[in-house]
Amino acid sequence: MRTIHVMFDSGLTSLERESIRDGLIDFKERFPNKDIVNYRSRQWSTGSSYCSADWFIRQARLKQAISGSGLNVEVLLDLMREDPGQKAYPHIDVLFTSCDLTRRGLKTCYGATSDRFTVQSLYRYRYLRLDDRIALIKWTLWHELGHMLGLSNNIHCANRGCAMHQGKDFDETIRFAREMTRTNRIYCPDCTKKISYGGNTMRAS
Numbered sequence: 001m002r003t004i005h006v007m008f009d010s011g012l013t014s015l016e017r018e019s020i021r022d023g024l025i026d027f028k029e030r031f032p033n034k035d036i037v038n039y040r041s042r043q044w045s046t047g048s049s050y051c052s053a054d055w056f057i058r059q060a061r062l063k064q065a066i067s068g069s070g071l072n073v074e075v076l077l078d079l080m081r082e083d084p085g086q087k088a089y090p091h092i093d094v095l096f097t098s099c100d101l102t103r104r105g106l107k108t109c110y111g112a113t114s115d116r117f118t119v120q121s122l123y124r125y126r127y128l129r130l131d132d133r134i135a136l137i138k139w140t141l142w143h144e145l146g147h148m149l150g151l152s153n154n155i156h157c158a159n160r161g162c163a164m165h166q167g168k169d170f171d172e173t174i175r176f177a178r179e180m181t182r183t184n185r186i187y188c189p190d191c192t193k194k195i196s197y198g199g200n201t202m203r204a205s
Protein backbone atom coordinates (compact mmCIF):
# COMPACT_ATOMS: atom_id res chain seq x y z
CA MET A 1 0.00 0.00 0.00
CA ARG A 2 1.50 3.31 -1.03
CA THR A 3 1.66 6.07 1.52
CA ILE A 4 0.08 9.40 0.59
CA HIS A 5 2.49 12.28 1.20
CA VAL A 6 0.81 15.66 1.49
CA MET A 7 2.88 18.84 1.57
CA PHE A 8 2.14 22.53 1.26
CA ASP A 9 4.22 25.65 0.89
CA SER A 10 4.74 28.28 3.57
CA GLY A 11 2.41 30.70 1.75
CA LEU A 12 -0.74 28.79 2.66
CA THR A 13 -3.00 30.50 5.20
CA SER A 14 -4.12 28.70 8.34
CA LEU A 15 -7.63 28.42 6.86
CA GLU A 16 -6.22 26.64 3.82
CA ARG A 17 -4.08 24.33 5.91
CA GLU A 18 -7.02 23.49 8.17
CA SER A 19 -9.30 22.81 5.21
CA ILE A 20 -6.76 20.35 3.81
CA ARG A 21 -6.35 18.73 7.19
CA ASP A 22 -10.14 18.42 7.63
CA GLY A 23 -10.44 16.97 4.14
CA LEU A 24 -7.76 14.41 4.98
CA ILE A 25 -9.52 13.46 8.20
CA ASP A 26 -12.78 12.91 6.28
CA PHE A 27 -10.88 10.82 3.71
CA LYS A 28 -9.12 8.75 6.36
CA GLU A 29 -12.46 8.07 8.08
CA ARG A 30 -13.68 6.43 4.87
CA PHE A 31 -10.39 4.68 4.08
CA PRO A 32 -8.77 3.80 7.41
CA ASN A 33 -6.29 1.51 5.63
CA LYS A 34 -4.63 4.41 3.76
CA ASP A 35 -1.51 5.91 5.30
CA ILE A 36 -1.17 9.68 5.10
CA VAL A 37 1.79 11.78 6.22
CA ASN A 38 2.71 15.40 5.75
CA TYR A 39 6.12 15.69 7.31
CA ARG A 40 7.42 17.84 4.47
CA SER A 41 5.14 20.76 5.25
CA ARG A 42 6.91 21.72 8.45
CA GLN A 43 10.41 21.84 7.03
CA TRP A 44 10.06 25.24 5.41
CA SER A 45 13.26 26.58 6.88
CA THR A 46 15.52 23.76 5.75
CA GLY A 47 16.90 24.06 2.28
CA SER A 48 17.51 20.33 1.91
CA SER A 49 16.71 18.94 -1.49
CA TYR A 50 13.31 17.31 -1.92
CA CYS A 51 12.50 17.97 1.73
CA SER A 52 9.83 20.65 1.53
CA ALA A 53 7.21 22.09 -0.80
CA ASP A 54 9.11 25.39 -0.71
CA TRP A 55 12.21 23.62 -2.01
CA PHE A 56 10.24 22.16 -4.95
CA ILE A 57 8.85 25.58 -5.78
CA ARG A 58 12.19 27.39 -5.54
CA GLN A 59 13.78 24.73 -7.70
CA ALA A 60 10.99 24.87 -10.28
CA ARG A 61 11.42 28.65 -10.57
CA LEU A 62 15.15 28.22 -11.15
CA LYS A 63 14.53 25.56 -13.77
CA GLN A 64 11.92 27.46 -15.69
CA ALA A 65 14.33 30.43 -15.58
CA ILE A 66 11.71 33.16 -15.64
CA SER A 67 10.51 35.39 -12.87
CA GLY A 68 6.90 36.40 -12.38
CA SER A 69 4.05 34.79 -10.56
CA GLY A 70 3.23 31.87 -12.83
CA LEU A 71 4.85 28.61 -11.91
CA ASN A 72 5.07 25.96 -14.62
CA VAL A 73 3.21 22.98 -13.24
CA GLU A 74 4.94 20.50 -15.54
CA VAL A 75 8.37 21.50 -14.22
CA LEU A 76 7.08 20.87 -10.71
CA LEU A 77 5.68 17.45 -11.63
CA ASP A 78 9.02 16.50 -13.22
CA LEU A 79 10.87 17.45 -10.05
CA MET A 80 8.51 15.31 -7.98
CA ARG A 81 9.08 12.38 -10.33
CA GLU A 82 12.85 12.81 -10.00
CA ASP A 83 12.76 12.70 -6.20
CA PRO A 84 15.28 9.96 -5.26
CA GLY A 85 12.99 9.09 -2.35
CA GLN A 86 10.49 7.84 -4.95
CA LYS A 87 12.88 5.07 -6.01
CA ALA A 88 13.63 3.93 -2.51
CA TYR A 89 10.08 4.28 -1.35
CA PRO A 90 7.42 4.81 -4.01
CA HIS A 91 4.63 6.99 -2.67
CA ILE A 92 1.82 9.27 -3.75
CA ASP A 93 2.76 12.96 -3.66
CA VAL A 94 0.25 15.76 -3.15
CA LEU A 95 1.58 19.32 -3.25
CA PHE A 96 -0.63 22.31 -2.43
CA THR A 97 0.75 25.71 -3.34
CA SER A 98 -0.24 29.33 -2.84
CA CYS A 99 1.46 30.22 -6.14
CA ASP A 100 -0.45 30.67 -9.36
CA LEU A 101 0.31 27.96 -11.91
CA THR A 102 0.76 27.95 -15.65
CA ARG A 103 0.66 25.16 -18.16
CA ARG A 104 1.38 25.21 -21.87
CA GLY A 105 -1.79 25.64 -23.90
CA LEU A 106 -3.97 26.65 -20.96
CA LYS A 107 -5.25 30.11 -20.13
CA THR A 108 -5.93 29.23 -16.52
CA CYS A 109 -4.27 26.43 -14.60
CA TYR A 110 -5.58 25.25 -11.23
CA GLY A 111 -3.37 22.21 -11.02
CA ALA A 112 -2.27 19.01 -12.69
CA THR A 113 -2.20 15.32 -11.82
CA SER A 114 -0.05 12.70 -13.42
CA ASP A 115 0.11 9.09 -12.31
CA ARG A 116 0.82 9.36 -8.57
CA PHE A 117 1.77 13.04 -8.45
CA THR A 118 -0.44 16.08 -8.12
CA VAL A 119 0.20 19.81 -7.79
CA GLN A 120 -2.79 22.00 -6.91
CA SER A 121 -2.87 25.78 -6.56
CA LEU A 122 -5.14 27.51 -4.07
CA TYR A 123 -4.28 30.92 -5.48
CA ARG A 124 -7.44 31.40 -7.55
CA TYR A 125 -9.71 30.05 -4.81
CA ARG A 126 -8.81 33.11 -2.76
CA TYR A 127 -11.28 35.19 -4.74
CA LEU A 128 -14.20 33.02 -3.64
CA ARG A 129 -16.56 33.28 -0.71
CA LEU A 130 -15.08 31.76 2.42
CA ASP A 131 -17.42 28.74 2.62
CA ASP A 132 -17.02 28.01 -1.10
CA ARG A 133 -13.27 28.24 -0.72
CA ILE A 134 -13.21 25.65 2.06
CA ALA A 135 -15.58 23.34 0.16
CA LEU A 136 -13.54 23.60 -3.01
CA ILE A 137 -10.22 22.93 -1.28
CA LYS A 138 -11.65 19.69 0.10
CA TRP A 139 -13.24 18.77 -3.23
CA THR A 140 -9.90 19.28 -4.98
CA LEU A 141 -8.11 17.07 -2.48
CA TRP A 142 -10.69 14.27 -2.75
CA HIS A 143 -10.97 14.49 -6.52
CA GLU A 144 -7.21 14.27 -7.13
CA LEU A 145 -6.73 11.52 -4.55
CA GLY A 146 -9.46 9.62 -6.39
CA HIS A 147 -7.55 9.99 -9.66
CA MET A 148 -4.30 8.78 -8.14
CA LEU A 149 -5.86 5.87 -6.27
CA GLY A 150 -8.72 4.60 -8.33
CA LEU A 151 -9.77 6.37 -11.52
CA SER A 152 -7.09 7.30 -14.03
CA ASN A 153 -6.74 10.89 -15.08
CA ASN A 154 -9.33 11.29 -17.80
CA ILE A 155 -11.94 9.05 -16.19
CA HIS A 156 -14.80 10.62 -14.27
CA CYS A 157 -17.83 9.25 -12.49
CA ALA A 158 -21.34 9.61 -13.87
CA ASN A 159 -22.93 9.91 -10.43
CA ARG A 160 -23.74 13.43 -9.36
CA GLY A 161 -22.86 13.98 -5.75
CA CYS A 162 -19.64 11.95 -6.08
CA ALA A 163 -16.30 13.76 -5.81
CA MET A 164 -15.21 12.01 -9.01
CA HIS A 165 -18.00 13.58 -11.03
CA GLN A 166 -16.59 16.40 -13.13
CA GLY A 167 -18.40 19.72 -13.40
CA LYS A 168 -18.60 21.27 -16.85
CA ASP A 169 -16.93 24.43 -15.61
CA PHE A 170 -15.53 26.06 -12.50
CA ASP A 171 -18.91 27.38 -11.29
CA GLU A 172 -20.53 23.97 -11.54
CA THR A 173 -17.62 22.41 -9.67
CA ILE A 174 -18.14 24.92 -6.87
CA ARG A 175 -21.82 23.94 -6.74
CA PHE A 176 -20.87 20.26 -6.44
CA ALA A 177 -18.35 21.03 -3.72
CA ARG A 178 -20.97 23.00 -1.80
CA GLU A 179 -23.44 20.14 -2.12
CA MET A 180 -20.87 17.70 -0.78
CA THR A 181 -20.27 19.77 2.31
CA ARG A 182 -24.03 19.93 2.87
CA THR A 183 -24.59 16.19 2.55
CA ASN A 184 -21.30 15.08 4.10
CA ARG A 185 -20.70 12.70 1.18
CA ILE A 186 -17.48 12.19 -0.70
CA TYR A 187 -17.54 9.24 -3.11
CA CYS A 188 -20.32 7.08 -4.51
CA PRO A 189 -20.18 3.34 -3.64
CA ASP A 190 -18.53 2.48 -7.00
CA CYS A 191 -15.71 4.97 -6.58
CA THR A 192 -15.31 4.07 -2.92
CA LYS A 193 -14.67 0.48 -3.97
CA LYS A 194 -12.13 1.47 -6.63
CA ILE A 195 -10.27 3.78 -4.28
CA SER A 196 -10.23 1.22 -1.46
CA TYR A 197 -8.27 -1.19 -3.61
CA GLY A 198 -6.32 1.41 -5.55
CA GLY A 199 -2.79 2.67 -5.06
CA ASN A 200 -1.18 -0.71 -4.54
CA THR A 201 0.76 -1.31 -7.72
CA MET A 202 -0.38 -0.29 -11.15
CA ARG A 203 -3.94 0.84 -11.30
CA ALA A 204 -6.36 -2.03 -11.74
CA SER A 205 -8.36 -1.88 -14.95
Ligand SMILES: [Zn+2]
Pocket residue numbers: 143147153155156166
Ligand atom coordinates in the same frame (compact mmCIF):
# COMPACT_ATOMS: atom_id res chain seq x y z
ZN1 LIG B 1 -10.79 14.84 -12.74
Ligand SMILES: [Zn+2]
Pocket residue numbers: 157158159162163164165187188189190191192
Ligand atom coordinates in the same frame (compact mmCIF):
# COMPACT_ATOMS: atom_id res chain seq x y z
ZN1 LIG C 1 -18.31 8.01 -8.19
